[in-house]
Amino acid sequence: MTDIYIDPSRANFExxxxxxxxxxxxxxNLLQYRDKADYPSGHDHAExxxxxxxxxxxYGKTSGPIFRxxxxxxxxxxxxxTVVTGPDAMQWHDGFIASYPSAAAFFEMVKDADYQAAVVNRTAALSDSRLVRFSPSEGGEGF
Incomplete structure (x- = not known):
């Protein structure tokens, strides 16, 4: 069975x-959506x-203002x-690259009370995900 990742492990976040x-x-960000969102019982969107x-x-609508x-x-x-190199099971619905002016800005976002309320939508939405940090570098014509 393939491991599922929605939220960071303590070790990864440290x-x-x-x-x-x-x-x-x-x-x-690599995203794989559930067929049906899985909200906690009693949540406004659960039914x-x-x-x-x-x-x-x-999640994008409610977290977007904080992100910006x-x-x-x-x-x-x-x-x-399609997957060109990698396991056949590695199929994502969507992917994107988010840019932050600093890691401190990312921390500011995830600590925001409105963001924390919004993230329940992300958790309900995803069956699997990957979130990978990179240090930006210059693009160009070569690899």
Whole structure:
């Protein structure tokens, strides 16, 4: 069975926190949606019958103002087509790269009370995900 990842493990989050906080970061997000969103019992959206994709749209709508306030932006967004190199089971519905002016900005976002209320939509939406931090570097014509 393949491991499922929705939220960071304590060890991974500690490693993230140990990296420099005062430099720009890019976060690769790979998303696999549930067929039906899985909200906690009693949540306002629990009985709406939303798809995982619809719940993730709600996450984007409710977390977006905080993301933008801390200086975040989307550099690239794509919709999965096929795996070229990698296991056949590695199929993502969507992917994007979010840019933050600093890791401190990312921390500011995730500690925000409104963001914490919004993240329930992300958790309900996803059956699996990856969130990978990169240090930005220059693009160009070569690899």
């Amino acid at each position: 490693a993230f926190k140990d990296l420099p906080r005062d430099e720009p970061i890019h976060m690769l 709406k019958g939303w798809s995982g994709r619809r719940a993730y749209e709600e 306030r801390v200086g975040g932006s989307i550099l690239w967004r794509g919709i999965y087509q």
